[in-house]
Each structure stands twice: as structure tokens, then as C-alpha cells.
Amino acid sequence: MAGTMQTTTSKNAGTSSGGAIASFFRATEIDTRLLGMVGALLIIWIGFEILTGGLFLTPRNLWNLSVQTSSVAVMATGMVLVIVTRNIDLSVGSILGFTGMIMGVLQAKLLPGILGFDHPATWILALTGGIVVGALIGMFHGAIIAFLNVPSFIVTLGGLLVWRGATWFVTSGQTVAPMDANFRLMGGGTDGSIGWTASWIVGVIACIGIVAGIIHSRRQRKRFGFPQRPLWAEYFLSALGCFIVLGSVQVANSYYWPTNIARRYADANGIAWPDGGLLISHGIAIPVLIALGVGLVMTFVATRLRFGRYVFAIGGNPEAAELAGIKTRWVTVRIFAIMGILCAIAAAISTARLNAATNAQGELDELYTIAAAVIGGTSLAGGTGTVAGAILGALVMQSLQSGMVLLGIDTPFQRIVVGVVLVVAVWLDTVYRARAK
Structure with missing residues (x-):
């Protein structure tokens, strides 16, 4: 009898505790998936802190980690919209490399001959040129996907190859350096x-x-x-x-x-x-402020504007969105144009940080960008995703990479870990969606 009473009391206590936790989350409306990512990030940080002997959670490493995360985080905010509409963009790394090379050539070779060296407008014109090129590339991809009905996987896979090759042809494979002094501020560092x-x-x-x-x-x-x-x-x-x-x-x-x-x-x-x-x-580093500013703007676009509602409506049910009068094709074109613009902004951060435009710039960034969005809770099935989650996902990916560098792990094994994490994230998303039904 005493044992039965003790068991019942324990169950009631457990139920009460679980009910209190559930009530807390209902009251605060905290996203449990986002909270889970925060928990995973803390585990990663604490684990690397122990394994590196206290090198990971130093102000220096955390500051560098925030700067290194910035470019991928910027692109991940746009990748959310792409994946939400059941599309994919495999060309973001190549667009980053191409627009970065365009900006490098403008400020290192073309504009100095017109405006003179160290002209205050050089960095503005170079950045504007890169953004315009990125937007045009994105619109071109989006138009092929929307109006010619070519799958986004094929279009952007072709873009990955085309724009990587085009990057080489801009300077015949040469690295362009140095960058304008004001432009370099976007890369961080002591002055940035x-x-x-x-x-x-x-x-x-x-x-x-x-x-x-x-x-x-x-x-x-x-x-x-x-x-x-x-x-x-x-x-x-x-x-x-x-x-x-x-x-x-x-x-x-x-x-x-x-x-x-x-x-x-x-x-x-x-x-x-x-x-x-x-x-x-x-x-605070300037590239971090840029990434946070982009995140705020993209959050506003996704949650407060009619365009954002259209994006999620298309991802939830494309046929219903079409019947509701949404111009789904033009929405698709705009999404990829935004993605191109964000690639150019990320290219500016990356080029400024390196103080050079190289042909290898942005390689494999498409993997990290997609992984960041998926780890951040964006479903590959479409209709679900948050900009904040994508930025947090980018931080998780970069934390893994930074920790492995501190441990002296070779680059090939780092890529293996990233690939495994991506597969696990997609599997967890599948499990979560199955349980939510």
C-alpha cells in the first residue's frame, strides 16, 4: 500500500512538473525548436571549451566566430525564403565569388583610373555594382525557374558551374588586391x-x-x-x-x-x-552589425509584408496560392533576386575580410548556407522557416568548424562532420513533422 502511494505521488509530481514546464512555454510562446538549437549550441560550445583547454570561450575566439559567421548568416536569411517555397539555390557560393570579383575589379582596377585612388565614393560604387550584378543574376535564375518551369535544383546547379567559371574569366584566374580602405571596414578587424x-x-x-x-x-x-x-x-x-x-x-x-x-x-x-x-x-564588428541588420530586414519582410505572406502561402500549397490570385511566378523571381542581392552583400563582407577577391572565394558556401537554414528549422518540404533560426543555424555550423580548427582537425574531416550534421538535421525535421501531424 505504501509502495503504491509512493508511486502515485511520484507520477503526480512528474505530471505537475511537466505541466509547469508546458505552461511556461505556452505563456512565453518560446519556440521549442529554437530553444533546442540554443541548447545544442551551448553543448557544442561547452564541449569545445573542455576539449581545447579553455581556448574556445575566450573573447577573442567568440569575436572571431561572430565575424566568420556573418557572410553565411546573410545568405542563410535569403535561403529561408527559397526553401520555404520548395526551391533550392545551389549557386550562392559561386554568385558570392563572382560578385566579389566584380567588386574587387571595380575598386582595384577600374574606378581608380576614373576617380583616382582612395576616392570616398569608390567603395559605394563598387558595392552598388556588386549588388546590381547579384540582383540581375538572381532574377535571371528566378525567371528560368518560374517561366520556363525548369527545376530550381537544375538551374542553380548550372549557375554553380557557370558563375564559378565566369569568376575565373573576369581576371583570367588572377587574384585582385588590395581593396579600398573604406571597403575593408566591412570585413571586421581592428579598424572594422x-x-x-x-x-x-x-x-x-x-x-x-x-x-x-x-x-x-x-x-x-x-x-x-x-x-x-x-x-x-x-x-x-x-x-x-x-x-x-x-x-x-x-x-x-x-x-x-x-x-x-x-x-x-x-x-x-x-x-x-x-x-x-x-x-x-x-x-562589435561591422560585419556582425551588417548581418544583424540584414536579419532584421529579412524578418520584417517575411513576417510583416504581404510579400512574406505570399512566400509562405506558396510554400504551404502552391496550387491554392495560385488559385487565390497570388502571382507565384513573379514572387519566385523576386525571391531569387533577393537571394542574389544577399550573396553580393556576403561577398562584400568576405572580400573586405580577405582584402582580396580570389577565384576560390565562396567555394562550398552553398553547403553551409543550406545547412544553416535547415538546421535553423527551415523545412525542405516547404512552408516552414524562420530567419532567426537560420542565423542561429549559421552560428552552429561556424562553431563546429571553429572548434575543429582549434583542435587541429583536418579540413576533409571537417567536411565529413558538416555533411553528417546536415543529414541529421534533415532527419530530425522529418521526425518533427511526422509527430506534428
């Missing part, structure tokens, strides 16, 4: 970061934006009669968002300039060199 003060200002503005967004969402729900989250849940989400933002700013500000660069800076500006050295914070 905003410093201690500006980083805290950005962090505070971001926190204000988080709180304002939650307040606006609550007012909108009340206005249209939708269920509202409990006040404690609103406070919790605000505090959590601000904690993550300010914690990230603190990590970025904890990474200081190398001693030799700081000494040159001190000598150039007549600053006395203190006994303990001069500590100058890098702050």
Missing part, C-alpha cells in the same frame, strides 16, 4: 569594429527596441482581441533579450587590440604607453 562606447550605445538601443517591440505587440493583441501573454512572461522575455544583448556587447568589448597595433596607435596619437599596456576594445 565600432569600439567600446559605440558598442554600448548599440546595445542600449537594441534593448530599448526589444522592450518597445514587446509593448507594441501587447497593444496590437489587445487591439484585435488576441490572447495576451501574462505580464510576468513579458517581463521575462524583456529581461532575457536585454541580458543576451548586453552580455554579447560585454564579450565584444572584452577583446582588446593586439599590443603591437595598440602601441602603433599610441605612438601615432602621442599617447603615453602605460606600464600595464594600452587596452583598447574592439567592440
Whole structure:
């Protein structure tokens, strides 16, 4: 009898605990899949921290990790829209390489002869030229897919080969360098970061934006009669968002300039060199700000604009979307045009970071971009995906790669791990969708 009572009590306690957790997630509306990715990311970070003897979770490595993630994260935000509509884009790495070479040639060879060296408009014209070329390539792919009914897999596979070859023909295989000084700021580095003060200002503005967004969402729900989250849940989400933002700013500000660069800076500006050295914070890197800005814009496009609703409607049921009057073909063209633009932005980040445009630039980036979107919860069956999840997926992929580099693992094995992770992510998505039915 006592054993029966003890068992019953244990079951009730377990049920109560499970009910409390379920109630918490319902109240806060936290995406459990996104939370699962965060958990996986933390496990990866802690595991590499132990295996590398404390080298992984240093401010220097985390800062570099954020910069390395930026270009793939930018492209992953567009890949979400592509995959949501049941398409695929295998050409993003080649478009990155081609547009990067176009921007490199413009600022290293063509524009200096017209405007002169170090002209302030050089980087703007080079970036604009790359974005225009990327948009035209994307529109060309989208038009073939939409109006000629050629599968996106074939079109973009052809694009992968064509634009990689075209990259070589632009300069006959030569590397183009160096880049314009202002253009290089988009690649990060000592000069390509905003410093201690500006980083805290950005962090505070971001926190204000988080709180304002939650307040606006609550007012909108009340206005249209939708269920509202409990006040404690609103406070919790605000505090959590601000904690993550300010914690990230603190990590970025904890990474200081190398001693030799700081000494040159001190000598150039007549600053006395203190006994303990001069500590100058890098702050948030410019490519990270670009990636976050792109993420915000793409989130707004996907969730707030009519175009975004059309994208998810097409992914959910293309036939129904067509019958509802959505111009599905033109939506497809626009999606691939956006993808081309994002490839050009990613190319700018990559080219600026390397301070050169090379023929090998962007190789295998299509793999990492697709993997980031899929790991981030974008379903290959279409209709489901989030921009935030794709950015987090890009961070997961880059964390794996960064950790393996610190462990001295060879590149071929790194690719094996990436391939396995991609397959596992697709399998988990299949299992999740089957259980959700």
C-alpha cells in the first residue's frame, strides 16, 4: 500500500512538473525548436571549451566566430525564403565569388583610373555594382525557374558551374588586391569594429527596441482581441533579450587590440604607453552589425509584408496560392533576386575580410548556407522557416568548424562532420513533422 502511494505521488509530481514546464512555454510562446538549437549550441560550445583547454570561450575566439559567421548568416536569411517555397539555390557560393570579383575589379582596377585612388565614393560604387550584378543574376535564375518551369535544383546547379567559371574569366584566374580602405571596414578587424562606447550605445538601443517591440505587440493583441501573454512572461522575455544583448556587447568589448597595433596607435596619437599596456576594445564588428541588420530586414519582410505572406502561402500549397490570385511566378523571381542581392552583400563582407577577391572565394558556401537554414528549422518540404533560426543555424555550423580548427582537425574531416550534421538535421525535421501531424 505504501509502495503504491509512493508511486502515485511520484507520477503526480512528474505530471505537475511537466505541466509547469508546458505552461511556461505556452505563456512565453518560446519556440521549442529554437530553444533546442540554443541548447545544442551551448553543448557544442561547452564541449569545445573542455576539449581545447579553455581556448574556445575566450573573447577573442567568440569575436572571431561572430565575424566568420556573418557572410553565411546573410545568405542563410535569403535561403529561408527559397526553401520555404520548395526551391533550392545551389549557386550562392559561386554568385558570392563572382560578385566579389566584380567588386574587387571595380575598386582595384577600374574606378581608380576614373576617380583616382582612395576616392570616398569608390567603395559605394563598387558595392552598388556588386549588388546590381547579384540582383540581375538572381532574377535571371528566378525567371528560368518560374517561366520556363525548369527545376530550381537544375538551374542553380548550372549557375554553380557557370558563375564559378565566369569568376575565373573576369581576371583570367588572377587574384585582385588590395581593396579600398573604406571597403575593408566591412570585413571586421581592428579598424572594422565600432569600439567600446559605440558598442554600448548599440546595445542600449537594441534593448530599448526589444522592450518597445514587446509593448507594441501587447497593444496590437489587445487591439484585435488576441490572447495576451501574462505580464510576468513579458517581463521575462524583456529581461532575457536585454541580458543576451548586453552580455554579447560585454564579450565584444572584452577583446582588446593586439599590443603591437595598440602601441602603433599610441605612438601615432602621442599617447603615453602605460606600464600595464594600452587596452583598447574592439567592440562589435561591422560585419556582425551588417548581418544583424540584414536579419532584421529579412524578418520584417517575411513576417510583416504581404510579400512574406505570399512566400509562405506558396510554400504551404502552391496550387491554392495560385488559385487565390497570388502571382507565384513573379514572387519566385523576386525571391531569387533577393537571394542574389544577399550573396553580393556576403561577398562584400568576405572580400573586405580577405582584402582580396580570389577565384576560390565562396567555394562550398552553398553547403553551409543550406545547412544553416535547415538546421535553423527551415523545412525542405516547404512552408516552414524562420530567419532567426537560420542565423542561429549559421552560428552552429561556424562553431563546429571553429572548434575543429582549434583542435587541429583536418579540413576533409571537417567536411565529413558538416555533411553528417546536415543529414541529421534533415532527419530530425522529418521526425518533427511526422509527430506534428
